[in-house]
Amino acid sequence: MNLAPAERRQFAWITVGAIAVFAALRLLPTGTNLSHMDFRVDPRAGNVIEFCDPANPQFIPVVAAKSPVKMTVALGQGAAPGAPGVATVRLATTNGKPLRVQDLLVTHTERLHLLIVDPALRDYQHVHPTPTGEPGEWRFTFTPRRGGTYRFFSDFTPAATGRGLYASADHDIASRTGTDEGALAPGLETVQDGHRFTLGIAPQPARAGRPIDLQFAITRSEGGAVPLQPVMDAYAHLVAFDEARSGFAHLHPVEADLAKPPAATNPVLNFKLTIPRPGRYIVWAQVNLGGKETFVPFGLSVAE
Numbered sequence: 383m384n385l386a387p388a389e390r391r392q393f394a395w396i397t398v399g400a401i402a403v404f405a406a407l408r409l410l411p412t413g414t415n416l417s418h419m420d421f422r423v424d425p426r427a428g429n430v431i432e433f434c435d436p437a438n439p440q441f442i443p444v445v446a447a448k449s450p451v452k453m454t455v456a457l458g459q460g461a462a463p464g465a466p467g468v469a470t471v472r473l474a475t476t477n478g479k480p481l482r483v484q485d486l487l488v489t490h491t492e493r494l495h496l497l498i499v500d501p502a503l504r505d506y507q508h509v510h511p512t513p514t515g516e517p518g519e520w521r522f523t524f525t526p527r528r529g530g531t532y533r534f535f536s537d538f539t540p541a542a543t544g545r546g547l548y549a550s551a552d553h554d555i556a557s558r559t560g561t562d563e564g565a566l567a568p569g570l571e572t573v574q575d576g577h578r579f580t581l582g583i584a585p586q587p588a589r590a591g592r593p594i595d596l597q598f599a600i601t602r603s604e605g606g607a608v609p610l611q612p613v614m615d616a617y618a619h620l621v622a623f624d625e626a627r628s629g630f631a632h633l634h635p636v637e638a639d640l641a642k643p644p645a646a647t648n649p650v651l652n653f654k655l656t657i658p659r660p661g662r663y664i665v666w667a668q669v670n671l672g673g674k675e676t677f678v679p680f681g682l683s684v685a686e
């Protein structure tokens with residue numbers, strides 16, 4: 383590049399200007415008033431939630447572990463099986479500081495993920511409450527499909543720590559019918575909405591405390607391309623609950639690169655999971671099929 387002295391000066395000034403703007407932006411506060419100390423849990427409390435390691439996803443015992451964040455859920459009039467109602471979530475640190483928009487980082491396209499499940503693990507919903515403007519208050523429309531004590535698990539990442547954190551709260555939904563078909567007992571293969579969904583498990587049987595490989599696959603019942611599209615920055619999300627709803631594991635495909643979609647006619651996605659206790663688990667898969675959010679349950683037995 384042959385520049386005249388005037389052009390060269392201009393070039394230098396633009397460079398200096400850009401560096402100054404960058405430095406100034408770096409000095410701006412990130413917006414959060416919370417520090418990592420606000421999310422500290424007294425280690426003497428025991429059973430502290432381990433921060434998650436995305437390379438080795440674990441089952442998180444949210445209920446038993448002491449969360450440094452207290453969560454409550456309030457339901458407005460109207461939330462009944464099949465009928466929508468306004469639900470308000472409040473999040474605050476145990477020392478009383480509200481968790482506002484600027485206190486949470488965006489993870490998987492959202493700041494606050496709520497995983498909601500009924501006692502029978504038949505109605506699983508994944509919602510993203512939006513801030514109301516009142517510090518620490520978040521709102522969403524909730525339509526329970528069933529009655530019973532619903533459990534709401536929140537999944538978020540405080541800006542102060544940059545690490546995933548969890549909290550939970552329960553809320554009763556009065557059942558209109560009073561009938562209960564009991565626990566969900568799905569297998570490892572489900573046909574739903576014109577698609578066949580399978581979950582492969584290795585090794586068989588899966589064992590507590592050992593890494594489990596899950597292989598989630600979809601085919602179209604009539605053949606042809608599966609209209610699989612990303613949802614929340616992944617081609618599929620798997621969430622595993624134990625029967626007691628003591629916590630959950632939230633898994634994302636090993637194939638994390640959205641620019642490399644899985645095979646069109648037979649998409650296969652691999653997941654890794656470690657479950658500490660034996661028992662029966664329900665794994666809910668969430669996918670986007672041609673713009674339609676689809677949820678598919680699988681049963682997973684974990685041996686001693």
Ligand SMILES: [Cu+2]
Binds near residue numbers: 634
């Ligand atoms: Cu996810």
